[in-house]
Amino acid sequence: MSHSVVRQLVMKDLRVAWPLIFGSLVLGVLSLVLSPWSAIAFFVGGSILVVALILLNIMLVMGNLINERKEKIRVFLLSMPVSTTQYNVAKLVSSMIAYGVPAVVLTLAGVILLVATPLPNGFIPLFVATSVHCFFYFCVLLAFALVTDNQTWITTVVIFGNVSVSFVIPGLINLSSMGPSLGTEVVVWSPDVVAFMGVELVLAAAALVISFVVNSRQTEFV
Amino acid sequence: MSGSQPLHALDADAPLAELVGAIKRYGNTVALDGVHLDVRRGEVLALLGPNGAGKSTAISLWLGLLQPDAGEARLMGLSPLDVESRRDVGVMMQEVALEPLLRVRELVDLAASYYPDPLTVDEALALTRTTELGDKRYAKLSGGQKRQAQFAIAVVGRPRLLFLDEPTVGLDVQARETMWRAIRDLVARGSSVVLTTHYLDEAEALANRVVVLAKGRVIASGSVDEIRSVVSRTHISCASALSADDVRRWPSVLEASNADRKLTITATDGESVVRRLLAADHELRHLEVRPAALSEAFTELTKEAA
Numbered sequence: 001m002s003h004s005v006v007r008q009l010v011m012k013d014l015r016v017a018w019p020l021i022f023g024s025l026v027l028g029v030l031s032l033v034l035s036p037w038s039a040i041a042f043f044v045g046g047s048i049l050v051v052a053l054i055l056l057n058i059m060l061v062m063g064n065l066i067n068e069r070k071e072k073i074r075v076f077l078l079s080m081p082v083s084t085t086q087y088n089v090a091k092l093v094s095s096m097i098a099y100g101v102p103a104v105v106l107t108l109a110g111v112i113l114l115v116a117t118p119l120p121n122g123f124i125p126l127f128v129a130t131s132v133h134c135f136f137y138f139c140v141l142l143a144f145a146l147v148t149d150n151q152t153w154i155t156t157v158v159i160f161g162n163v164s165v166s167f168v169i170p171g172l173i174n175l176s177s178m179g180p181s182l183g184t185e186v187v188v189w190s191p192d193v194v195a196f197m198g199v200e201l202v203l204a205a206a207a208l209v210i211s212f213v214v215n216s217r218q219t220e221f222v
Numbered sequence: 223m224s225g226s227q228p229l230h231a232l233d234a235d236a237p238l239a240e241l242v243g244a245i246k247r248y249g250n251t252v253a254l255d256g257v258h259l260d261v262r263r264g265e266v267l268a269l270l271g272p273n274g275a276g277k278s279t280a281i282s283l284w285l286g287l288l289q290p291d292a293g294e295a296r297l298m299g300l301s302p303l304d305v306e307s308r309r310d311v312g313v314m315m316q317e318v319a320l321e322p323l324l325r326v327r328e329l330v331d332l333a334a335s336y337y338p339d340p341l342t343v344d345e346a347l348a349l350t351r352t353t354e355l356g357d358k359r360y361a362k363l364s365g366g367q368k369r370q371a372q373f374a375i376a377v378v379g380r381p382r383l384l385f386l387d388e389p390t391v392g393l394d395v396q397a398r399e400t401m402w403r404a405i406r407d408l409v410a411r412g413s414s415v416v417l418t419t420h421y422l423d424e425a426e427a428l429a430n431r432v433v434v435l436a437k438g439r440v441i442a443s444g445s446v447d448e449i450r451s452v453v454s455r456t457h458i459s460c461a462s463a464l465s466a467d468d469v470r471r472w473p474s475v476l477e478a479s480n481a482d483r484k485l486t487i488t489a490t491d492g493e494s495v496v497r498r499l500l501a502a503d504h505e506l507r508h509l510e511v512r513p514a515a516l517s518e519a520f521t522e523l524t525k526e527a528a
Contacts (some may be wrong), residue, residue, distance in 0.1 A: 004335065005335070008332060008335040008336065012321065016323060071319035072317060072318045072319060073319055075287055075318065076315060076318040078287060079285045079287060079308070079311075079313040080308060080313065080333060080337075080379070081305050081306075081308040081309045081311075082305065082336055219286075220287070220288050220289060221287045221288070222282050222287045
């Protein structure tokens with residue numbers, strides 16, 4: 001596999017996705033700046049941050065994969081000396097960078113904000129676990145988008161993904177090992193939270209590996 | 223032929239692309255029905271046929287974008303699924319969108335990066351006479367300009383084989399002739415071209431060989447003249463005092479009409495009719511004789527196939 005071709009494809013995708021990456025970073029930073037001002041601002045800022053990550057996820061996958069297939073850009077690329085493996089690896093890498101960089105930057109910035117301001121440090125595990133869940137949602141949507149154009153499947157994943165956040169955050173807050181420490185300065189990485197994040201990361205990796213294998217076997221592109 | 227021969231190892235006579243008994247179905251519809259087709263070095267092969275004849279399917283099989291249900295497709299002596307087979311191939315497809323935010327120069331440069339020995343961006347733009355489009359964003363181009371930009375992308379890899387699927391759709395007359403000149407330049411440099419087009423004058427102007435497809439089968443194949451000769455018909459026009467009614471009764475005359483002192487005749491044996499016209503009217507002027515157009519042969523052939 002030519003790494004040069006993969007690198008060129010990744011650079012092309014990042015060039016196209018750049019406004020989205022930049023926009024999500026701006027929105028995320030604004031949400032973090034807003035957070036320390038009051039309890040309500042903290043709640044609103046946190047919500048905006050989650051929305052920024054979800055929007056980045058959906059718009060990135062739609063633009064980078066689904067629309068590209070719909071507009072036959074993929075067919076055009078595969079008619080040139082680009083193999084399906086190179087194309088798939090490039091899509092995986094570019095999507096991971098385009099989502100991962102803003103997500104990691106914003107998560108780290110959020111942790112630093114919690115540590116550096118009077119906001120309770122006890123929120124750090126919840127904040128990180130929520131960020132991991134958003135990453136899990138991104139990986140599942142990316143995995144589906146790699147293997148299918150079917151609008152019903154994609155819409156179903158988006159709906160479940162969006163709704164899941166509304167259950168995961170209250171679920172984490174209500175964990176007996178997490179809830180009591182949220183308003184304190186004590187950071188508690190309980191086994192429940194660590195297990196939750198571990199399982200989501202393993203499932204995310206599994207979804208991507210399965211979709212990659214399925215997609216690599218595809219031989220019809222028109 | 224071995225399944226792993228690079229182009230330089232192919233025999234000089236070996237076809238650059240081949241379909242061997244290729245069958246392709248979409249559900250109950252047979253798109254290609256046992257088609258044998260090859261593309262030879264240095265030729266411009268025009269694939270003609272009505273909509274749904276199987277032209278785009280044939281190209282998709284050659285490019286590895288579809289797989290035959292039976293038979294075989296080969297490109298540069300290799301399986302089209304082998305990326306090596308596409309290193310010497312350029313493609314201009316129908317209904318393809320390119321990244322709208324990128325400039326033409328960037329798109330050509332990006333395409334060049336996939337090939338082992340590409341032209342420079344400036345060379346590709348100059349060859350296709352699209353230098354003035356280089357700095358424009360793809361989204362800002364007109365439909366015809368987009369086709370021109372796609373043509374520059376198709377040639378940037380120094381292709382030995384170029385697939386052009388309806389290349390001049392949306393182009394004005396001048397841009398169309400410019401593209402024809404560029405195609406002739408490429409052929410003069412040693413490239414072969416597979417051209418699909420609905421403009422039969424385009425096939426007439428560019429192709430060395432024409433293959434007519436209908437309902438997934440090859441119904442005719444040969445040079446433009448050979449295909450034209452399928453319809454034994456000659457068109458004659460002249461300024462003459464002869465009456466169309468009289469001429470219509472001559473042997474081999476299919477049609478005759480008078481308008482504005484101009485006599486127009488369609489005949490199966492043009493030479494005998496011209497001889498008789500000259501004998502019958504010594505004052506005859508402005509004589510024009512032309513053979514049947516490719517379009518007439520195409521219509522005749524596809525009508526029979528239907």
